[in-house]
Amino acid sequence: MATPKFLGSRMAELRRKRNMTQAQLASKIKKSTSTVAMWEIGKRDPDSQMIIKLSSIFDVSTDYLLGRTNDPDDGLKYSYWENGSSNEKFSKIENYRKIERFARKVSSEDLEKAVKILDAAFEHAFNGDDDDDDDDDI
Structure with a gap:
């Protein structure tokens, strides 16, 4: 110790x-x-x-x-590998940690802007926003 x-x-x-x-x-x-x-x-x-x-x-x-x-982060990485977690799961965890670090560094105003951008991106990606139907024909 x-x-x-x-x-x-x-x-x-x-x-x-x-x-x-x-x-x-x-x-x-x-x-x-x-x-x-x-x-x-x-x-x-x-x-x-x-x-x-x-x-x-x-x-x-x-x-x-x-x-x-x-x-x-060393011990955190080790514990995830030790438990047999996949590369994909570990990668997701690392991405969440990056987002958390980013959120701590930016101002509240910039964080609110980032959240709005992400909301719009998720809305478009996951709720079937079909405004771009012409792109499917390319």
């Missing part, structure tokens, strides 16, 4: 990347700010369930949090 200081430094790094204060993280996980601070400086360790919860909040693998890998 990773040293407490390594886990703590990863937590602090991920929290800062998301412009989150210790108090905000503490509130989100229903712990005190001092508990989060103690984890980050390596004085205490979160339990295994909390590590799983933190990995979900930060959208990284538990292996990344624990210092077993430098790839934030």
